[in-house]
Amino acid sequence: MASRPELKVDDEPGFIRFFRHLAAKSQDTIRIFDRGDYYTAHGDDAIFIARTVYRTTSVLRQLGREPGLESVTLSVTVFRNFLREALFRLGKRIEIWESVSKSWKVAKQASPGNLQDVEEDLGGQLESAPIILAVKISAKADGRSVGVCFADATVRELGVSEFLDNDMYSNFESLIIQLGVKECLVQAEGAKKDVELAKLRTIADNCGCAVSERSLADFTTKDIEQDLTRLLRGELVAGALPQTELKLAMGAAASLIRYLGLMSAQDNFGQYQLYQHDLSQYMKLDAAALKALNLMPGPRDGSKTMSLYGLLNHCKTPVGSRLLAQWLKQPLMNVDEIEKRQQLVEAFVMDTELRQTMQEEHLRSIPDLYRLAKKFQRKMANLEDVVRVYQVAIRLPGFLGTLEGVMDEQYKDPLDAAYTTQLQEYANSLGKLQEMVETTVDLEALDNHEFIIKSEFDDNLRAIRKRLEKLKYEMEVEHRRVGNDLDQDIEKKLFLENHRVHGWCFRLTRNEAGCIRNKKQYQECSTQKNGVYFTTSTLQGLRREFDQLSENYNRTQAGLVSEVVNVAASYCPVIEKLAAVLAHLDVVVSFAHVSVHAPTAYIRPKMHQRGTGNTILKEARHPCMEMQDDINFITNDVSLVRDESEFLIITGPNMGGKSTYIRQIGVIALMAQVGCFVPCTEAELSIFDSILARVGASDSTLKGVSTFMAEMLETANILKSATRESLIIIDELGRGTSTYDGFGLAWAISEHIVREIGAFAAFATHFHELTALVDTYPQVQNLHVVAHIGDLPNPTAAAADDTDKRPEVTLLYKVEPGVCDQSFGIHVAELVRFPPKVIAMAKRKADELEDFSTKHEQLDAAGSVVSTDAVDEGSRLLKETLARWKLACDQEGLTGKAERVDKLREVVAADDRLRENAFFKKVRAL
Numbered sequence: 001m002a003s004r005p006e007l008k009v010d011d012e013p014g015f016i017r018f019f020r021h022l023a024a025k026s027q028d029t030i031r032i033f034d035r036g037d038y039y040t041a042h043g044d045d046a047i048f049i050a051r052t053v054y055r056t057t058s059v060l061r062q063l064g065r066e067p068g069l070e071s072v073t074l075s076v077t078v079f080r081n082f083l084r085e086a087l088f089r090l091g092k093r094i095e096i097w098e099s100v101s102k103s104w105k106v107a108k109q110a111s112p113g114n115l116q117d118v119e120e121d122l123g124g125q126l127e128s129a130p131i132i133l134a135v136k137i138s139a140k141a142d143g144r145s146v147g148v149c150f151a152d153a154t155v156r157e158l159g160v161s162e163f164l165d166n167d168m169y170s171n172f173e174s175l176i177i178q179l180g181v182k183e184c185l186v187q188a189e190g191a192k193k194d195v196e197l198a199k200l201r202t203i204a205d206n207c208g209c210a211v212s213e214r215s216l217a218d219f220t221t222k223d224i225e226q227d228l229t230r231l232l233r234g235e236l237v238a239g240a241l242p243q244t245e246l247k248l249a250m251g252a253a254a255s256l257i258r259y260l261g262l263m264s265a266q267d268n269f270g271q272y273q274l275y276q277h278d279l280s281q282y283m284k285l286d287a288a289a290l291k292a293l294n295l296m297p298g299p300r301d302g303s304k305t306m307s308l309y310g311l312l313n314h315c316k317t318p319v320g321s322r323l324l325a326q327w328l329k330q331p332l333m334n335v336d337e338i339e340k341r342q343q344l345v346e347a348f349v350m351d352t353e354l355r356q357t358m359q360e361e362h363l364r365s366i367p368d369l370y371r372l373a374k375k376f377q378r379k380m381a382n383l384e385d386v387v388r389v390y391q392v393a394i395r396l397p398g399f400l401g402t403l404e405g406v407m408d409e410q411y412k413d414p415l416d417a418a419y420t421t422q423l424q425e426y427a428n429s430l431g432k433l434q435e436m437v438e439t440t441v442d443l444e445a446l447d448n449h450e451f452i453i454k455s456e457f458d459d460n461l462r463a464i465r466k467r468l469e470k471l472k473y474e475m476e477v478e479h480r481r482v483g484n485d486l487d488q489d490i491e492k493k494l495f496l497e498n499h500r501v502h503g504w505c506f507r508l509t510r511n512e513a514g515c516i517r518n519k520k521q522y523q524e525c526s527t528q529k530n531g532v533y534f535t536t537s538t539l540q541g542l543r544r545e546f547d548q549l550s551e552n553y554n555r556t557q558a559g560l561v562s563e564v565v566n567v568a569a570s571y572c573p574v575i576e577k578l579a580a581v582l583a584h585l586d587v588v589v590s591f592a593h594v595s596v597h598a599p600t601a602y603i604r605p606k607m608h609q610r611g612t613g614n615t616i617l618k619e620a621r622h623p624c625m626e627m628q629d630d631i632n633f634i635t636n637d638v639s640l641v642r643d644e645s646e647f648l649i650i651t652g653p654n655m656g657g658k659s660t661y662i663r664q665i666g667v668i669a670l671m672a673q674v675g676c677f678v679p680c681t682e683a684e685l686s687i688f689d690s691i692l693a694r695v696g697a698s699d700s701t702l703k704g705v706s707t708f709m710a711e712m713l714e715t716a717n718i719l720k721s722a723t724r725e726s727l728i729i730i731d732e733l734g735r736g737t738s739t740y741d742g743f744g745l746a747w748a749i750s751e752h753i754v755r756e757i758g759a760f761a762a763f764a765t766h767f768h769e770l771t772a773l774v775d776t777y778p779q780v781q782n783l784h785v786v787a788h789i790g791d792l793p794n795p796t797a798a799a800a801d802d803t804d805k806r807p808e809v810t811l812l813y814k815v816e817p818g819v820c821d822q823s824f825g826i827h828v829a830e831l832v833r834f835p836p837k838v839i840a841m842a843k844r845k846a847d848e849l850e851d852f853s854t855k856h857e858q859l860d861a862a863g864s865v866v867s868t869d870a871v872d873e874g875s876r877l878l879k880e881t882l883a884r885w886k887l888a889c890d891q892e893g894l895t896g897k898a899e900r901v902d903k904l905r906e907v908v909a910a911d912d913r914l915r916e917n918a919f920f921k922k923v924r925a926l
Contacts, residue, residue, distance in 0.1 A: 091210035113183025147248020320586025331673035341675025348592030369579035602677035652785030784820035874919030
């Protein structure tokens with residue numbers, strides 16, 4: 001790690017006093033102080049940064065006398081890395097303070113859903129749009145109403161939605177996932193603990209979403225119509241909009257507008273659009289499904305292809321990557337829309353040249369157009385940004401030429417409708433911008449990374465430009481002189497460059513750098529990967545004059561630059577629309593790329609209208625699993641057919657592939673509904689309204705939730721949310737409690753899904769008894785993963801005191817009809833090399849338990865099933881017989897044990913009804 005800046009504070013006592021008198025902040029807010037060329041943090045924030053960034057508290061320094069103020073410094077690079085980590089992974093809020101007129105003020109504020117102030121500091125590409133959402137609820141005995149308002153600060157839109165929800169807020173959870181919300185604003189609970197608000201917090205937390213508490217007053221709708229009238233585009237009166245009837249959503253909107261400070265910046269007025277989000281137009285996913293399907297990258301994913309997003313993301317543009325993340329969380333429900341996307345993907349799958357030209361020549365040169373538009377809107381753009389828009393405009397004819405070259409009529413019309421027509425329209429719109437840039441901007445200066453107005457526009461500019469060109473010529477003369485002196489080729493080894501830090505200087509390749517060592521006339525500037533930068537006193541003098549003249553040029557051209565930038569800013573609506581079309585194109589081409597380059601090519605699935613058809617997959621594969629190193633994936637068929645195989649119960653050995661099998665059904669269904677091709681040889685799918693999952697032991701002990709409790713909460717959510725059109729995936733159920741309780745729950749839940757819900761479901765289980773459901777319900781089908789069992793000499797036989805043979809289990813990862821009545825848990829223990837004595841004891845105990853249960857099973861079989869009536873009748877007869885026996889013993893004066901036993905046999909033998917009773921037979925057998 002680069003060396004840390006030294007801690008220097010001019011007025012230490014004054015700063016310490018100021019810092020200690022600052023108003024209290026929330027626990028998840030971090031204050032950072034901008035000190036020009038480095039940053040500092042103090043107090044608890046310094047300790048947090050020391051542990052998070054530097055992984056040690058030894059970097060802390062004390063400011064002032066004992067007890068000092070803990071402090072830590074961050075270089076600009078370290079600060080920017082920490083900013084990304086704090087906002088994107090840790091869900092923190094950041095306050096950046098700057099010194100203004102000898103007093104400190106908050107200059108920038110940022111949170112996971114509001115990155116406007118720090119977009120420049122974050123630099124690079126954002127994986128997904130920072131969506132921020134405010135929620136207001138009304139909970140009554142007969143149900144819960146939820147109103148939300150959300151925004152992406154990079155696009156000037158406000159979305160609202162209002163809907164009914166169940167007591168687990170399943171719809172709210174689906175909405176958070178659909179939108180990819182990064183931050184959620186909720187009402188502060190006040191003095192009393194509000195159970196409903198606590199539920200919202202838990203859901204947001206489970207979805208990896210930061211929660212911000214806002215006061216109740218922030219959610220009042222007193223000024224909302226007036227605020228919206230000022231914010232929205234056109235001559236709209238907010239009161240006339242249908243969305244304003246959504247009272248809860250309007251309360252959420254009021255809170256969001258206040259939080260983002262939209263009314264305090266006049267450049268927001270008349271710029272926003274309001275639209276209503278329909279929750280039902282997309283498939284619903286919950287947090288458990290997101291995790292089960294490995295939809296988005298996790299913090300511990302070693303390989304890019306371990307998540308579906310990583311696998312499918314071959315996008316060449318930042319806007320494309322963000323749209324892909326959005327599509328994966330918003331699978332379509334309309335078969336016509338799905339088929340439109342599939343048709344476009346097919347066009348690029350079938351035409352290799354079209355796909356490669358788009359990826360390699362056109363898309364890779366497109367910058368983040370949404371961020372560019374945002375810079376223009378916020379009046380932060382410069383001439384370089386204008387040139388970047390111009391460079392996109394001049395590339396559009398290339399896109400159009402490639403698309404117009406498609407000759408296949410089957411694909412030409414869909415491509416024209418989706419891309420060609422719109423791109424032509426935007427190219428025409430940007431024509432004037434292109435003309436303006438070519439007239440006013442010095443495009444030749446771009447080669448030197450200079451963004452300047454042409455000198456012809458002004459006499460002063462012309463004079464400065466002439467002198468700059470003379471200086472440039474003199475630098476080139478010096479370049480040739482140094483090349484001769486050092487005997488270096490100025491075309492291949494010694495370069496004259498305008499470095500962003502050192503200005504004009506020379507660069508030698510690292511292999512040749514030895515030739516300037518120990519020569520006083522050459523001063524080294526820095527050593528970097530691409531070589532050693534150095535200068536001479538002559539070049540230094542020329543550079544200083546060049547920089548001064550360049551500064552004069554920039555000052556003189558400032559008015560013209562401002563004019564050009566303002567004209568370019570008027571094209572923001574076109575830039576945003578163009579960004580949307582190019583993002584769509586980028587994702588579709590990425591889908592085609594993945595479909596073609598998979599180990600076995602993906603195919604286009606046939607989609608059935610919603611509520612109809614079956615799901616039948618031939619030779620299905622898990623798209624992420626087949627990409628992992630050293631894996632030869634075994635394909636399996638899937639058949640989910642109404643009234644025949646709606647509910648699949650999959651049994652089989654541990655590590656045999658049950659989990660992979662059921663998860664790949666969900667992944668393929670989701671891929672199909674986002675419009676992608678799927679990893680099968682044939683596929684037809686019904687449209688699912690939700691994928692609901694219960695997989696893995698999601699222990700939440702830190703939050704006071706056991707494995708079993710977490711499992712029950714997820715399952716309760718499934719039972720309350722699922723419909724006949726849902727897909728349910730359950731991987732084990734009932735663990736963490738007694739075997740009997742666990743099995744009872746698994747049976748009851750399965751029966752409820754089969755009888756009451758009727759959804760397609762796949763249940764992987766070790767409860768082999770569950771397979772008996774097939775006897776009652778014809779729509780249940782039993783499957784098992786196949787394992788080959790053979791005998792092998794056991795090298796540890798003596799040590800283990802075991803037989804000299806042990807079964808060798810080979811997992812075949814093939815799923816076939818029927819039941820597997822073994823779990824092979826001890827086999828897995830052998831695989832991970834448990835001590836032989838432990839394995840032997842486990843086998844003995846397992847055999848004992850099996851003998852015990854088998855004995856009781858045989859007893860049941862021998863005495864058949866004893867009815868309640870037989871038990872009651874037998875008990876009554878037995879009581880009467882024992883009473884007669886006692887009376888006979890007393891009357892005959894029998895006292896010896898043998899005499900009394902003989903008398904009992906005699907009394908029983910005389911009672912035919914008792915001897916024929918099923919219950920008595922069972923008691924007698926015991």
